[in-house]
Amino acid sequence: MRHDTTGTTWKARAPMTGTAAASVARQEKDIAETVARLRAVFDSGVTRPAAGRRRRLHALRRLLRDHTPAIEEALYDDLRKGRTESHLTEIGGVLAEIEHALRHLDRWMRPRRVAVPMNIRPATARIHPEPLGVCLIIAPWNYPVTLTLNPLVGALAAGNAAVVKPSELAPATSALLADLLPRYVEAVAVVEGAVEETTLLLGQRFDHVFYTGNGTVGRVVAAAAAKNLTPVTLELGGKSPVFVDETADTAVTARRLAWGKFTNAGQTCVAPDYVLVTRAARDSLLDALPRAVHRMFGPDPRTSSDYGRIVDDRHFRRLTGLTAEGELLTGGVCDAEDRYIAPTVLTDVPPGAPVMTEEIFGPILPVLTVRDVHEAVDFVNARDKPLSLYAFTRDRKARRALLEKTSSGGLVYNAPMIHLGVPNLPFGGVGESGTGAYHGRASFDTFSHRKPVLSKPTRPDTLSLVYAPHTSRSFALVAKAVSRTHPLLGRRR
Numbered sequence: 001m002r003h004d005t006t007g008t009t010w011k012a013r014a015p016m017t018g019t020a021a022a023s024v025a026r027q028e029k030d031i032a033e034t035v036a037r038l039r040a041v042f043d044s045g046v047t048r049p050a051a052g053r054r055r056r057l058h059a060l061r062r063l064l065r066d067h068t069p070a071i072e073e074a075l076y077d078d079l080r081k082g083r084t085e086s087h088l089t090e091i092g093g094v095l096a097e098i099e100h101a102l103r104h105l106d107r108w109m110r111p112r113r114v115a116v117p118m119n120i121r122p123a124t125a126r127i128h129p130e131p132l133g134v135c136l137i138i139a140p141w142n143y144p145v146t147l148t149l150n151p152l153v154g155a156l157a158a159g160n161a162a163v164v165k166p167s168e169l170a171p172a173t174s175a176l177l178a179d180l181l182p183r184y185v186e187a188v189a190v191v192e193g194a195v196e197e198t199t200l201l202l203g204q205r206f207d208h209v210f211y212t213g214n215g216t217v218g219r220v221v222a223a224a225a226a227k228n229l230t231p232v233t234l235e236l237g238g239k240s241p242v243f244v245d246e247t248a249d250t251a252v253t254a255r256r257l258a259w260g261k262f263t264n265a266g267q268t269c270v271a272p273d274y275v276l277v278t279r280a281a282r283d284s285l286l287d288a289l290p291r292a293v294h295r296m297f298g299p300d301p302r303t304s305s306d307y308g309r310i311v312d313d314r315h316f317r318r319l320t321g322l323t324a325e326g327e328l329l330t331g332g333v334c335d336a337e338d339r340y341i342a343p344t345v346l347t348d349v350p351p352g353a354p355v356m357t358e359e360i361f362g363p364i365l366p367v368l369t370v371r372d373v374h375e376a377v378d379f380v381n382a383r384d385k386p387l388s389l390y391a392f393t394r395d396r397k398a399r400r401a402l403l404e405k406t407s408s409g410g411l412v413y414n415a416p417m418i419h420l421g422v423p424n425l426p427f428g429g430v431g432e433s434g435t436g437a438y439h440g441r442a443s444f445d446t447f448s449h450r451k452p453v454l455s456k457p458t459r460p461d462t463l464s465l466v467y468a469p470h471t472s473r474s475f476a477l478v479a480k481a482v483s484r485t486h487p488l489l490g491r492r493r
């Protein structure tokens, strides 16, 4: 399929030639046939039984194990990811998600009985999880394996068929997944491509659309899905702040921040975006940060096999433009040819500078000084709700203030990003950082409909009270029952 990174939809382009129009029509037909084929697979019922779900999860695990070197190579080609990082943040993460799903699948699938109120008894009620149907998973480029396959684990565990659309900005990984996934996992199709192909996909009717990426495209996806009333999960980004105060261990804080910020050259949705440090902790943190960077990547990070590159020229230009304001504490070295930007820390950045108004998504860390946690809370609350909020503090009041007075997709004390490694924690954003969540059970729930199932015997016919004609006796009985169960009326008695 054609790769297009211009960011415009084909509909908005100059008039198409006859050949281009024919090619789009062909693509549209191919995509419609792919979706129809998966719908037929889903409708046949084969994706529903637990054994089949397990088989597909095992197959996905086998794919990862059989092709580990090829996956490492693709990740290196796309993002210059090192081997250890590829295992930590990509292959290992998906394997862990698969293991977790396999271990808990029976429990997740089991219908759950719930209590029935007196006035409906005798009856039994249960919540029965059922698959949604054919799901569309649209993935971004920054963790092109994890962010494509982790949602797929949830979709398969929940008994769905799925179309996967990897990101065109990670072309090596996209091509590899397109080759391998259909060979290993039934009920899954891969459509490669960019805006044009995604637009065509979004013109189809799906039962769920799971999108990971930026909020601008998130809106496009939500609007397209709305036409078919298709539910969406939007895993978006934003600026994830870090608060550091004088009770923190600044040496460890600096190391963890350097790890969180400069892994994958800062191209991580939950990377610390900027730091708010109290005046009392500022000098100590600013002293420790360059040392932490040096310890991780050596005197010249360009030569470190653990340091990545910027995904494309557009992002490279955007990022170098962000270093214009503020004082350089460390880094600042760039090489356009290699798309290399050194781990960079800026201080004294004006809050209105572009680096503070847009998501950085690269290896630049602005550090701003605040009076105390209350100023940090106000700073965070004056902006969009972040995907993650990090706090390095031992002060219980400060922790509580951040917990109770701010809203974010997640809150982690004393370490960035590690909440993604806890499958029992739902992962997702709130407000501008996204809607819906996944990982572990949350993934299963996202890709399932929780169907309420109620069963009531016909005899004795305890519903006779509700049938017309209503008499004064039935009114008295209803009024009594209502006063007994209604919270306000009940309290008055």
Ligand code: NAD
Binding pocket: 007, 008, 009, 138, 139, 140, 141, 142, 143, 147, 165, 166, 167, 168, 169, 193, 194, 195, 198, 199, 212, 213, 214, 215, 217, 220, 235, 236, 237, 238, 268, 269, 270, 359, 361, 387, 428, 429, 434
């Ligand atoms: P991207 O450019 O790869 O886009 C994501 C997907 O959307 C791709 O598959 C792409 O083909 C498709 N797409 C792009 N433009 C489109 C359009 N106009 N219409 C339809 N589809 C389109 O990735 P990105 O958006 O640059 O990813 C980075 C953003 O994603 C950051 O904001 C980051 O914070 C966020 N992100 C969030 C998470 C999370 O889990 N919440 C994870 C990773 C990235």
